[in-house]
Amino acid sequence: MAKVGLSNFGDDWAYIYDELFQDRDDLSVVSETLASLAGDGPVLEFGIGTGRLALPLAERGLKVYGIDNSEEMLRRMWAKPGADKITAIIGDCTKDSIGEAGAFSLVFIAFTTLFLLGPQDVQIECFKNAARHLRKGGVFVVEAFVHDRTRFHQWQEVVTTKVGDNVVGFRVGMLDPVNQVLRTQHIELTPDGIKFRPNWLRYVYPSEMDLMARLAGMRLRERWSSWSRAPFTAESSTQIGVYEKVAD
Ligand SMILES: C[S@@+](CC[C@H](N)C(=O)[O-])C[C@H]1O[C@@H](n2cnc3c(N)ncnc32)[C@H](O)[C@@H]1O
Structure with missing residues (x-):
């Protein structure tokens, strides 16, 4: 759909x-x-x-x-x-x-x-x-x-979600406090490539x-x-x- x-x-x-x-x-x-x-x-x-x-x-x-x-x-x-x-x-x-x-x-x-x-x-x-x-x-x-607005510095955040011998994961987010919108991208790097999992929320x-x-x-x-x-x-x-x- x-x-x-x-x-x-x-x-x-x-x-x-x-x-x-x-x-x-x-x-x-x-x-x-x-x-x-x-x-x-x-x-x-x-x-x-x-x-x-x-x-x-x-x-x-x-x-x-x-x-x-x-x-x-x-x-x-x-x-x-x-x-x-x-x-x-x-x-x-x-x-x-x-x-x-x-x-x-x-x-x-x-x-x-x-x-x-x-x-x-x-x-x-x-x-x-x-x-x-x-x-x-x-x-x-x-x-x-x-x-939780305190998580963000200058309306942004970067969080490490995974560290391994062959994998690194992190989440980046940007906040729009006027529209109460948070856009995030969850990124995973492995020898096979890069995986993106996007999200949008109000x-x-x-x-x-x-x-x-x-x-x-x-x-x-x-x-x-x-x-x-x-x-x-x-x-x-x-x-x-x-x-x-x-x-x-
Ligand atoms: C965070 S998941 C929650 C799934 C389930 N309720 C649970 O707790 O495991 C959000 C779900 O909402 C669905 N969804 C998002 N927008 C929707 C919409 N406008 N109408 C119906 N389902 C929607 C997504 O496809 C997804 O399956």
């Missing part, structure tokens, strides 16, 4: 995604928290990817749906055991629909996917699309990092996220800093907002 917004994350990262991120979270904790919010379901994940979070949820017996704009990511999910229980489409989670409108108890977008969608207007459309899928009282859960702080939710007819019910529901504080590097749909 053609790239949406300015990120082509799925297709650019699919080949190495599970190797890098499959063990990023304690999946039993994530699925326990999501399942307790979902009740009987059904559940929809925006940016379902390779099914890292959706598959354990489906294993619990919940009906799980997904939308992803990368065929490369979905192909990897469909090859995994249990994927036949999930209904997923290639599409854009800021505007496409799946399942019955107004029927979902839980819609979620995890691992900073909201930031990949595009500029502010597009991110707001994602909240509105979540609200269209949710029933009244259902929740939209958004997990993302909290942008970061959002909790206060702006709350406003996006209000524009979509939802209000903040809770905010945590981890899937085990640790309180969100000034030191938190992760934000998990739980937004409840207040009106039909």
Whole structure:
């Protein structure tokens, strides 16, 4: 599918995604928290990817749906055991629909996917699309990092990610603080050549996220800093907002 917004994350990262991120979270904790919010379901994940979070949820017996704009990511999910229980489409989670409108108890977008969608207007459309899928009282859960401006010197950063006998990896980033945009390039040098993994994202702080939710007819019910529901504080590097749909 053609790239949406300015990120082509799925297709650019699919080949190495599970190797890098499959063990990023304690999946039993994530699925326990999501399942307790979902009740009987059904559940929809925006940016379902390779099914890292959706598959354990489906294993619990919940009906799980997904939308992803990368065929490369979905192909990897469909090859995994249990994927036949999930209904997923290639599409854009800021505007496409799946399942019955107004029927979902839980819609979620995890691992900073909201930031990949595009500029502010597009991110707001994602909240509105979540609200269209949710029933009244259902929740939209958004997990993302909290942008840390102190990492950057003169709006730039360079981080070494790998050093080995035959490999060097590093990440370079440039920040546009006016538009809240961070462009990064993950570079790996080996005797076989150079590998680039680009990324583009527009970061959002909790206060702006709350406003996006209000524009979509939802209000903040809770905010945590981890899937085990640790309180969100000034030191938190992760934000998990739980937004409840207040009106039909
Ligand atoms: C960081 S990955 C997260 C994947 C999965 N949710 C997880 O936690 O492992 C982001 C995913 O969002 C997808 N994505 C990016 N923009 C999208 C869009 N506009 N609509 C649907 N999916 C999108 C990417 O293809 C990718 O699979």
